[in-house]
Amino acid sequence: MNDVVEAVEGANAEALARMLAGDPVLVDVVGAGEAIPALGEKVIGHAGPPVAWREMCGPMRGAVAGIAVFEGWARDLADAEQRAAAGDFTFRPNHDFDAVGPMTGMTTRSQPLLVVENRAFGNRAYCTINEGLGKVMRFGGNDGEVLARLAWLRTRLGPALGAALRDQGGIPLKGLVARGLTMGDEMHQRNVGCTGLLLRALAPALARTCPDREALAEILAFIAGNDQFFLNVAMVMGKAIMDPVRNIDGASVVTAMCRNGTDFAIRVSGTGDDWFTAPVEMPEGLYFPGFTAADANPDMGDSTIVETVGLGGFAMAAAPAVAGFVGAGSASEAALTTRAMSEITVGHNPEWTIPALDYLGVPSGIDIRRVLETGLAPTINTGIAHREPGIGQVGAGVVRAPMACFADAARALGHRLGVS
Amino acid sequence: MNDVVEAVEGANAEALARMLAGDPVLVDVVGAGEAIPALGEKVIGHAGPPVAWREMCGPMRGAVAGIAVFEGWARDLADAEQRAAAGDFTFRPNHDFDAVGPMTGMTTRSQPLLVVENRAFGNRAYCTINEGLGKVMRFGGNDGEVLARLAWLRTRLGPALGAALRDQGGIPLKGLVARGLTMGDEMHQRNVGCTGLLLRALAPALARTCPDREALAEILAFIAGNDQFFLNVAMVMGKAIMDPVRNIDGASVVTAMCRNGTDFAIRVSGTGDDWFTAPVEMPEGLYFPGFTAADANPDMGDSTIVETVGLGGFAMAAAPAVAGFVGAGSASEAALTTRAMSEITVGHNPEWTIPALDYLGVPSGIDIRRVLETGLAPTINTGIAHREPGIGQVGAGVVRAPMACFADAARALGHRLGVS
Known part of the structure; x- marks a missing residue:
């Protein structure tokens, strides 16, 4: 039995070493069909x-209908829903494609x-690319305004960002995120610092590579007008860091957490690409004016990759302003969440540190054994979508990963290791 | 005697009300000769x-020699020093011209x-406009590289910023600074958040108004490459807020603090434009590699207008990362400085609040009576220049305003109020 514990500890040390060795660089923007045949x-x-x-x-159905119209696979939203019900579309998790997506996470x-x-x-x-706030497809929005914005991302913003990134040889993200942690960001519900740092890094190359002044002004204004622009960058960074941590024999470290609005799921390094799922929970949070908990959809999105890599709720102490926004207690108590996640x-x-905790590094490498021993489920900072399709974001809050995922994963890992 | 106390309290309430009512907007960049005939x-x-x-x-002499060459009033640095010694130049405090300048503060x-x-x-x-870091004129730098950068500010950056600001109708600063306080800035030794917010606000208008793509890229890169770019904006904002607080009969509130590298001086609302001076102190701080306290010049610059308006050392709790940079104790103790300044x-x-202190507002309106009663001199976060001309910045630290200024000001105010 001690041999097994030692093997797990060794495997987890390797898992953490791979996480910390990750060197994520934002290198390009490409068409999805080209990147993922x-x-x-x-x-x-x-x-x-x-x-x-x-x-x-509801919001996942709304987004599916919207994206089918956007791609030209349906005449209108009603037609799209009929086709979806008739089995016309193939639904696949983003994680199957080395990808992640926020909230509904539509990727086509x-x-x-x-x-x-x-x-x-x-x-x-x-x-x-992050669409902005309010009525957007990731929160289930699907009307003409939402589709027009997606079209602009496709024809204008995406190609311009790609050209700028190629021109400058990419933007290293590890140091940028380190700075963001000193600027009150936790990279899930607060990205105002990193969005500014990213714009600072991108703007000169955008100016060099974008030939149209009006288009350039529009692009700069779009990024500058969206404090959450960096969220999707943080997510894809998290995915790029965690993927090499998969498939380490015996490792009890979580390599992905995600939710589809119906189920929550985790992957663990020592159990490969199996998903351990449980019904997703409702966030506890604060609502925008005019909305209440009765409007809320259960938790949703691949954005929990941010917590998987040690940010988001795990880095709450870096972002006291978030604690109030997500309803996680007073700002001065933000450190408590980070301390709990350290358990x-x-x-x-050591490279992503929090000044207010005298440069303690963010807690990294969720160990399913410790989750079960302490009874402390990962704390996730999240946006809240309206439960009906077509409406959008109604609030923000905190949600816990369901314990059943961790118990099931532990059983499966134990089985692989020959213990029960 | 109670009547006098009541009069002072009333005058101070008016002083604070004027400070809080201030609505500073960055509206333009203009040539100094045009703005200040x-x-x-x-x-x-x-x-x-x-x-x-x-x-x-030393660094003030170095800057004077450099700026005289830059303006064409001397052939070279040696010629400039001879002319200065011969009385060829008229020296005037920036405050005489509704202006402020960092460190040596050369304004021509x-x-x-x-x-x-x-x-x-x-x-x-x-x-x-902030020149950047290292060997720059505000720290006494004066060689060809320093003058060439000043020439670029004059011909390229200044006109472009002015055009962008006029195009967009100015950038309101009160809310921007409020956001900066949630991003780890105290606006004196740390401006990374506000610099990003300013670039986000400026970039679209710069793209619209700057006709030359290479020049635009150069301008964006210059701002993006200088975390202290916002410092000069914070300073001129502070000056614009504090000037209407001057000349309130009986008010014991400080309206300006500044230093010339030889003397420290304060102005108090109830004593008009008189300066109360005392020999300036040495900062206690941390030095860049290769430099020590033996290289340091005494404290210098008009940047203490930032503390006068409640930021800088007064807002240390917002900026735990600064505490370490300036050698003011551990990051987790940053709140202590803000608590002390509250006394x-x-x-x-109420509009400039600090999340980590559960949204306590920054301490505002320095009362010379309280300084003398508590023995707590204002805490100032500052850069440190080399004591010889021509070298530049060698570190950063904390300095206290000399108590003698406050004692002299209190005597003068008492005299005006008919008490002693």
């Missing part, structure tokens, strides 16, 4: 573990995708 | 209270000046 006609990538149309929540072949390369391991990961991780990240 | 041939504005050439410290007629308008009161204030101010600013 499997994203063909009528194939729709979505957030979370696998889910069928009949099990999908004509959308532009951010590309992050983990230069320490050579792998690449992908994510769509369920293998270690701390 | 008194800045004529061979007139040199400098930081701090009045100072003669023979009393000037051909330089471009940031213009902040306080829209609540209609007054304007001026400050040069010497009339009130707090």
